Amino acid sequence: MTDSIRKTSPLSLNELQGLPDRQRRALLRAGLGLSVGSALLLAACGGDGNDAPADESGAGGTPVDPPTTTPNPDEGGGTPLPPAVASFALAVLPDTQFYSRYATADENTQFQRMYGSTPYLAQTEWIARHAADYKIPFAIHLGDIVDQQGKPAQWEIADAAMQVLEDAEVPYSILAGNHDVIRDVDYVNAGSQSTDTDAQRTLANEPYLKWFPTTRAARQATFGGRDSSGFHEFHIFEAEGQSFLVLSLSWRVSDAGIDWARQVLAQHPTLPAILVNHQLLNIASDGTSPLEVPYGLMLWDRLIKDNDQIFMTLNGHYHGASRLTKTNAYGxxxxxxxxxxxxxxxxxxxxxxxxxxxxxxxxxRVLSFSPWVPSKPVEALNEFDVAVLAEDNQQFEIDIDFKKRFARFNPGFAAPAPSNQPITERVKAALLANYTEPETPDQKPAADTEDYPHVSSTLAHWRFFGGAADSVVPVGYVVPDETGANPIYRESLVFNGSTIGQEGDLTWADDHHHLSAAPGSVKFSSTTTKPLRMSYFTTRSEAALNTQTFDSGYTVEAFIKVDASWTASQNAWMNIMERDGRRGQIDGFTGGDGEECPIIFAVSSLREVQWEVLPGNTGAKSPTSNWSGEIMAGKWIHVAIVNDPVRRETVMYVEGAPVLRNAAGGVGIAYRRATDRMVIGGGAYAGQRTNGFLGQIGEIRLCAEPLPASQWLTARRSA
Structure with a gap:
């Protein structure tokens, strides 16, 4: 396979001088002697698919190939080349489910509308374009190909993206994650193997097997076979004169599937093996440390520890990145x-x-990066668009003496003579050569409690400060509304005859979000679902806010901090704010749970921020939802939800960044009765109080128009 690798050389001084100044400086910083070959140099004029030259804007653009001649150090042509190595690279695609979902018309083609391109295609096109340059003999998908397995449009997006690799003759392995199978039930213990594995599925009904059948996998040059279910496969690729085995197991492998995997290893006893699963290793609450889970431990005991060929495992499923070194039965x-x-x-x-x-x-050498970010239109970029991740759990090296590690089963393993420049540094240099990450906006803390934009369309603005830190907010305490129209009150500890709270559960705190002008917050403590324990505020039944329909759009903002003691079992779906009333009793309601409320501003079981409303339009209406990604407990965040009736869309922002999962088509917000109150720190279901908040709330503001970020509470007042 090495014969087909195109030989490339770095830029000469003359060619370097032909590049724009900023690009030249970037290459010098990256190391001119690094051979970038046909690596990705990105113009800064937007992602329209044209090979446009770079400009001076510093970011964005479409892929272009640089010149490829060698500098002469004696003539000042750059630094000497680093020593050659014998190396190759594997390309790995973690969970692509949201790329498949939010590129569909069902989800308002959100990527295409924002950027004119899509992330899944950007990934596979990058691999296809650079497989030769970066000596990539094989690609690996970690599962969760789509988000909703029952929606063909999402499979069509995935199908087109993976077809790019097939057309370029870049072989890959693929597997089904939990979102790719009809029944998604997690493994708990050994008894779980009797249900919801591949052995219990009706194979003819599974969309994964229709879109990625064995016949498609068999077209890969590296394909070795699949098990009888069709869910698990293996490949053998060659690189640097050596053969490697990739064993790819889909979600919830059965006992028979494990037996098949062991047979594959036994039939190829000399091959170093990489085991790929969707689920195996988790990540601890600190966001970086490894955390073992029952399914991964089961695979360790039954497949990994006594198969010395398996030297490496890869999995997705758990949000973030971590790694763990374990010692097998052979030491x-x-x-x-x-x-x-x-x-x-x-x-x-x-x-x-x-x-x-x-x-x-x-x-x-492990590198985490985005080939899509540098190709985005410049005007669409923000501080969250990072092309190369630099954290220790995202970019790292693993020391492994390959010959020694493989000696027991492959004593002949040996590295060939060096023939290429190091790959990882070339990838980084090429990605950053014509891309400057956007600067973080200069956001200043408030100078005083009034240092924020006062907006005339404000309907209610509650600011939670005033008491001494740790002192109790007494029942009946009134939190004023800055408009004077809609104050809120701490509600009784008793609801429908049952005590659901303790007075000490609601206290003042002196900390707040660094951009909030309110110098404190209110803290909700000891909140649980079972037994129900919660404290909350409400408007009065006669408040004008109760009947606001927001026909001209709205902006809802909140500063919140989820408590570090949050657990999904006791605090999932806790409410920041709700509007009372069973939405199923509102004229025109169709779809969804009618026992829910018309406004739900909550934190999900995955610690995602949820904004779900029943639109106020006449006729039939169904709830629309926005979802953030997972938010960190113990950290202040600012959330803004902006509804624009002209664009007919609602966009959620977390810490200033627009989230991916936004809603389209909804205008206004419905209400059931004028006496249905707004609730802060709690909610209702089927007319019963539930889902109290655990953590702190600093401010909440509701405005009757879509506001730009310059008028949010995170901004400062005009001079």
């Missing part, structure tokens, strides 16, 4: 790695990985 290391970016900005922002196997220096 050898097994490197376990998890990566999934779906809850990051833009559903992952096309972040992917390369794993460079440097056989010369006995290292695996």
């Amino acid at each position: 050898n290391a097994v490197e376990e790695m998890v990566v999934d970016y779906q809850m990051a900005y833009m559903g992952g922002n096309a972040l992917m990985r390369t794993y460079e196997f440097d056989l010369t220096h006995n290292k695996i």
Whole structure:
């Protein structure tokens, strides 16, 4: 396979001088002697698919190929080349589910409308374009190909993206994640193997097997076979004169599937093996440390620990990135790695990985990057558009003496003579050569309690400060509305004859979001679902806000901090704010749960911020929803929800960044009765109080128009 690799050389001084100044400086910083070959140099004029020259704007553009001649150090042509190595790289695609979903017409083609391109295609096109340059013999998909397995449009997006690799003859492995199968039930213990594995599925009904059948997999040059269910497959690829086995197991592998995997390894006893699953290693609450889970431990016991060939595992499913080194039954290391970016900005922002196997220096170099970010239109970029991740859990090296590690089963393994420049640094240099990450806006803390934009369309603005830190907010306490029209009151501890709270559960706090002009917050403590324990505020039944329909649009803002003690079992779906009333009793209601309220501003079981409303339009109406990615507990965030009736869309922003999962088509907000109150820190279901908030709220403001960020509470007042 190495014969087909195109030989490339770095830029000469003359050619470097032909580039714009900013691009030249970027290449010098990256190291001129690095051979960029046909690597991705990106123009800064938008993602319209044309090979346009770079301009001076510093970001964005479409892929173009740089010149490829060698500088002469004696003539001042750059720094010497780094020593050659014998290496190759694997390209890895973590969960692509949101890329498939939000590129569909059903979801308002959100990527195309914002950027004129889509992240999934950006990933596979990058692999196809650079497989030769970066010696990528194989690509790996970690599962969750789509988000909703029952929607063909999402499979069509995935199908087109993976077809790019097939057309370029870049082989890949693929597997079904939990979102790709009809029944998504997690593994708990050994008894779980009797239900909801591949053995219990009706194979003829599974969309994954229709879109990615065995016949399609067999077209890959590396394909070795699938098990009888069709869910699990293996491949053998060659690189640097050596063969490697990739064993790819779909969600909830059955006992028979594990037996099949063991047989594959036994039939290829000399091949180093990479085990790929959707689920195996998790990530601890600190966001970086590894956390083992029952399913991964089961696979370790039944497949990994006594199969010395498995030296590395890859999985997605869990949001973030981590790694763990374990020791198998032979005393050898097994490197376990998890990566999934779906809850990051833009559903992952096309972040992917390369794993460079440097056989010369006995290292695996891991790089996390987005090939899509540098190609976005300049005007669409913000501080969340990071092309290369630099954190220790995103970019790292693993020391591995390949010959020693594989000696027991493959004593003949040896590195060939060095023949290429290191790959990882070339990838980084090419990505950043013509891309400057946007600067973080200069946001200043408030100078005083009034240092924020006062907006004439404000309907209600509650600011939670006034008492001494840790002192109790007494029942009946009135939090004024800055407009004077809609004050809120701490409600009774008793609801429908049952005590559901304690007075000490609601206290003042002196901390707040760094951009909030309110110098404190209110803290909701000891909140649980079972038994129900909650404290909350409400408007009065006669408040004008209760009947506001927001026909001209709206902007809702809140500063919140989820408590570090939050758990999904006790605090899932906790409410920041709701409007009382069973929405099923509102004229025109269709679809969804009629026992829910017409406004739900909540935190989900995955710690996503949810904004769900029943629109106020006449005739039939169904709830519309916005969802953030996973938010961190113990950290202040600002949330803004902006409804624009002209564009007929609602966009949620978290810390200033638009989220991916936004709603289209909804105008206004319905209400059931004029006496149905607004609730802060709690909600209702079927007329009963439920889902109290756990954490802190600093401010909430509702305005009757769509506001730009310059008028949000995070901005400062005009001079």
